[in-house]
Every structure is written in structure tokens, then in C-alpha cells.
Amino acid sequence: MREPRPAPERLKGRGAGSNREGRFESTTVEHVDDGWFRDDGEAPPHPRTTVTEERARSIISRNQSPDIPFQQSVNPYRGCEHGCVYCFARPSHAYLNLSPGLDFETRLYAKTNAVERLRAELSARGYRCSPITLGINTDGWQPTERRLGLSRDLLQLLHDTRHPVSIVTKSALIERDIDLLAPMAAQGLAEVALSVTTLDNRLAAGLEPRASAPHARLRAIRRLSEAGIPVGVIVAPVIPVVTDRELEAILAAAREAGATSAGYVLLRLPHEVAGLFREWLDLHMPARAAHVMSVVQQMRGGKDYDSAFGTRLRGQGPFADLLARRFHVARRRLGFPGSPPLDCSRFVPPRPETPQGELF
Incomplete structure (x- = not known):
């Protein structure tokens, strides 16, 4: 039986303020504080991270969305310890009854x-090479x-x-893999x-508590660029009334660090993310909460979110324009010059694994 859901609280190192039920839950449990289990001034419980191993049946996800610039992606993890409160992938945990x-x-x-699984799918007879994107539904370089x-x-x-x-x-952490990325980029x-x-380090610590600090990401852009790896910046998400004023400053800092391409994505609040983000505003920016959501709804046809292709990103x-x-x-x-297209002509399918090993 699910334990009662505590009232929303600011938790150090966590983005979400609560563990609200997913949209597939058949019951909702409300928290009632009767004073027996917490004394005044006691720190809120600090949830620990657990990692469960699972065996995937397939690993390459195909995408046909017309506003997404990739067709294939691979996600080695479900869930993300970065804890970005705005993450559009959060609703995927509801499928796990979490x-x-x-x-x-x-x-x-x-x-x-x-x-x-990737080796098997790349070696399949009918596989056709197109770029694979790593780190879409959750960050592949999370802690x-x-x-x-x-x-x-x-x-x-x-590679x-x-x-x-x-x-x-x-x-x-992407800097760790420059030794693989640099020869591939060449x-x-x-x-x-x-x-x-x-x-803003303080704002980042509240919005995305376990992601790398802004200056560390700019350093990573510089080091990747110096290694000859095409690197870009995505200003994402742009949060009206909260971060939108920084758009030009972020682009300038990234360009100075060596970024050659740039993009941006507007705040997206699908399914449960809308409620979680509203909680976050009430906990961190109560004086601005109503204003933020008012502008968000002006950009989403009067709703918290509109998933229509072409406008969802x-x-x-007027504000969006x-x-x-x-x-x-x-x-x-x-003067962002853009990145060259990736080359699919060099792909060599992996050999099927065999207990005999490789002779040549």
C-alpha cells in the first residue's frame, strides 16, 4: 500500500517538492499531519537514490515527430538524478507505477x-544507418x-x-569521453x-539541483571545442519571467566558449509536470508564481501545455514571437556558423558475437 504523500517541501538536492501520484494511479492518498512523527523544527526526510538493474528487450527508439531533428535515440537509464523540476520526461515514470x-x-x-542489445540491433540484416542520439528521455551522463x-x-x-x-x-561529465568523441568528430x-x-548558480541549484553548474557546462563546451568536437548550446528550457531575460547572455557565453550551433526550447509542462512545476513556483517564487503561469498560458493557447507539433517547442x-x-x-x-552534417557512409556493422573469438 502506498505511503501517504507528504505536503510539498523544499528538499536540498531535489527538484520536485512532492511525490504526487501519476496519471495512471487508481487511488490518491492525502497526507494528514497529526503531530506524532515530526517535532517542530525537524528536518524533512531526505530521499536516497536507488538504482535497479533491468534487462531491456530493445534499445533503439524510433521517432517520427516532424519537429524533432533525429530519428533514432538510445536511453540507457530510466529516471534522472539531475532532478530538473521542469523535465518533460518525468511523466514516463508513471508507466512504471511510480x-x-x-x-x-x-x-x-x-x-x-x-x-x-545495441550490438544486436546494429548488426541486424535490415538495419539502416542514421545518427543515434544519446541522452534524450533522461540524461545519459547523470551522476x-x-x-x-x-x-x-x-x-x-x-566508435x-x-x-x-x-x-x-x-x-x-561528457569531458570524460573526449578520447572517444574527438577521433569520431574528425x-x-x-x-x-x-x-x-x-x-545564475543559485537559480540553477533550485531548478536542476544535481546537474552540473552553469560555469561547468560552459567549461565543457570550451574543452570539447578545443578537442575539435562540434559542440552547440541549447537554451532549454526558456522559462517565462524566470530565465527568459538570460537568453542573449547564455548564447554569448556559449559562443565565447566555442559553441558553433545554438537552439532553444520553451518550457514544456506535459501531464504531471504542470503540477510539479506549480508546486516548485509556490515553494521557491511564491510572489511570481501567478505571473509566470499567466505568461505560460498566454503562450500555450490558455492552457498549461499544448502538445501540437510545430508549436510545442x-x-x-506575441510573447513567443x-x-x-x-x-x-x-x-x-x-555568428554561430552551425555544425556540419554527420556522416553515415562510414558505418561498419558489428560482427555477431561468437564463443570462438576473433582470429583476424
């Missing part, structure tokens, strides 16, 4: 057979990657088979994008 709130950032799943190294192992396989890869991350096989939400209305104009003017002024 909360998109604190469960999403504390109860993680690692696909320990990810390399095995648990330091110990498990699943993304590193996947990248090694793509060995000369398969093109693109990476999106909020983690400076052959037109790799590109990386760092997602930057804000340059950019929004609509102004944001788009500001971005395009800044990108042109700063």
Missing part, C-alpha cells in the same frame, strides 16, 4: 544489457553514469562501428550539445 515527482529522480533504472558507465560503453560501440552519434546533456561522426537553462502568441525574434537576432549577431 511518481513523476521524487520517484523520478530517486528511483532509477539502469539497462545493464544496453550494449548487448550514476560515473559508477556504471553505460553511456561510455554505448559510445565505445558506436568501434563508426556509427554517427549526437549527444545532448547537462553534465560536464571523421564527421560525433556532435555534442550542452543544455544551459540559466547562468516554441509556443505561440518576441522570444523567437530575440533568439534569431542574437544568433545572427554572435
Whole structure:
């Protein structure tokens, strides 16, 4: 039986303020504080991170969305310890009968057979090479990657088979893999994008508590660029009234660090994320909460979120149009040259594994 859900609280190192039920739950449990189990002034419970191993049946996800610039992605983890309160992937935890709130950032799943499955799918007779994106539904370079190294192992396989890869991350841990990315980039096989939400360390600590600090992400952009790896910046998400004023500053800082491409994504609040973000505003910015959501709804047709292709990433209305104009003017002024296309012609399918080993 599910334990009662505590009232929303600010928890150090966590983005969500509660463990609200997912949309598939048949019951809702309300918290009643009768004073028996907490004394006044006692610190709130600190949820610990757990990682459960799972065996994936398949690993490559195919995408047909017309507004997404990739067709294939691989996610070695479910859930993400970065704890970004705005993360559009949070609702995926509801399919596991877990909360998109604190469960999403504390109860993680690692696909320990990810390399095995990717090897099998790349060697399939009907496979057609197109770039694979690592780190879409959850960040492949989140803290648990330091110990498990699943993304590193996947990248090694793509390196060995000369398969093109693109990476999106909020983690400076990506610097660890420059030794693989640099030779791939020299052959037109790799590109990386760092997602930057804000340059304000204090704000970042509240919005995305366990992601790399803004200055660390800019350092990663510089080091990747110096290694000859095409690297871009994604200002994401742009949060009206909270981070939108930083758009030009983030682009300028990333360009100075060596970024060659740039993009942005408007705040997205699908399903349970809307309630979690409203809780976050009430806990962290109560004086601005109503204003923030008012502008969000002006950009989403009067709703918290509109999932329509073509507008879900950019929004609509005067504020959205102004944001788009500001971005395009800044990108042109700063002279982002763009990244070259990835090369799919070099791919060599992996050989099927055999107990006899390799003779040649």
C-alpha cells in the first residue's frame, strides 16, 4: 500500500517538492499531519537514490515527430538524478507505477544489457544507418553514469562501428569521453550539445539541483571545442519571467566558449509536470508564481501545455514571437556558423558475437 504523500517541501538536492501520484494511479492518498512523527523544527526526510538493474528487450527508439531533428535515440537509464523540476520526461515514470515527482529522480533504472542489445540491433540484416542520439528521455551522463558507465560503453560501440552519434546533456561529465568523441568528430561522426537553462548558480541549484553548474557546462563546451568536437548550446528550457531575460547572455557565453550551433526550447509542462512545476513556483517564487503561469498560458493557447507539433517547442502568441525574434537576432549577431552534417557512409556493422573469438 502506498505511503501517504507528504505536503510539498523544499528538499536540498531535489527538484520536485512532492511525490504526487501519476496519471495512471487508481487511488490518491492525502497526507494528514497529526503531530506524532515530526517535532517542530525537524528536518524533512531526505530521499536516497536507488538504482535497479533491468534487462531491456530493445534499445533503439524510433521517432517520427516532424519537429524533432533525429530519428533514432538510445536511453540507457530510466529516471534522472539531475532532478530538473521542469523535465518533460518525468511523466514516463508513471508507466512504471511510480511518481513523476521524487520517484523520478530517486528511483532509477539502469539497462545493464544496453550494449548487448545495441550490438544486436546494429548488426541486424535490415538495419539502416542514421545518427543515434544519446541522452534524450533522461540524461545519459547523470551522476550514476560515473559508477556504471553505460553511456561510455554505448559510445565505445558506436566508435568501434563508426556509427554517427549526437549527444545532448547537462553534465560536464561528457569531458570524460573526449578520447572517444574527438577521433569520431574528425571523421564527421560525433556532435555534442550542452543544455544551459540559466547562468545564475543559485537559480540553477533550485531548478536542476544535481546537474552540473552553469560555469561547468560552459567549461565543457570550451574543452570539447578545443578537442575539435562540434559542440552547440541549447537554451532549454526558456522559462517565462524566470530565465527568459538570460537568453542573449547564455548564447554569448556559449559562443565565447566555442559553441558553433545554438537552439532553444520553451518550457514544456506535459501531464504531471504542470503540477510539479506549480508546486516548485509556490515553494521557491511564491510572489511570481501567478505571473509566470499567466505568461505560460498566454503562450500555450490558455492552457498549461499544448502538445501540437510545430508549436510545442516554441509556443505561440506575441510573447513567443518576441522570444523567437530575440533568439534569431542574437544568433545572427554572435555568428554561430552551425555544425556540419554527420556522416553515415562510414558505418561498419558489428560482427555477431561468437564463443570462438576473433582470429583476424
